Amino acid sequence: MISAPSGTGKSTLVQELLSRVDGVEFSVSFTTRGIRPGELDGRDYHFIDRDRFDAMIRSGEFLEWADVFEERYGTGRSVSLERLAAGRDLILDIDIQGGRQLRASGIDAVSVFILPPSFPTLKTRLERRASDSETQVAARLSMARSEANEVKYYDYVVVNDDLDAAVDQLITILSAERLRVSRRRLETEEVLSTFPAE
């Protein structure tokens, strides 16, 4: 699970991670927000209307969901659990509210928070983004402070100063987490079974 204030470069980092590591999949969220130029329905998000989203909430179809910038975003429960059961690593790009829900759910999730190198850098990055209005930029900046405070509840922090270095750090986190004894029970047992009995 990856969270970050907007403008931190999280989407680019996630894309890089997905293209460089095998066995990882992006968890495609549901959202009520409009599709942006360059986005694809079913690849970036499942774009649905508010009525359908609310019906999904009522029928418990979300692992987590949240209101972000006046739109709704949520992670589908069944697909996520299926992919995890199939042994795939899922990358969830979710906000801090979703992060809290996931931690509380007891699901074995590793959480990574991406920070910009500084607030002024974040401001410049957001102002350069053509897709957002001035009001949207102001809203995202004022959210950034409180979001950044949430970093203390995450397992790892990556400062996105240099893209390649940040991607390398994400890969390091993933590689180390994959080597945890708790995730390698089968391999460990296989090796142990070759030892003579005590």
Ligand code: 5GP
């Ligand atoms: P954007 O509209 O820029 O794609 O995303 C806005 C925010 O919504 C980002 O912080 C992103 O992490 C968050 N977000 C995207 N999908 C989900 C989701 O399924 N659940 C939650 N809680 N947040 C999400």
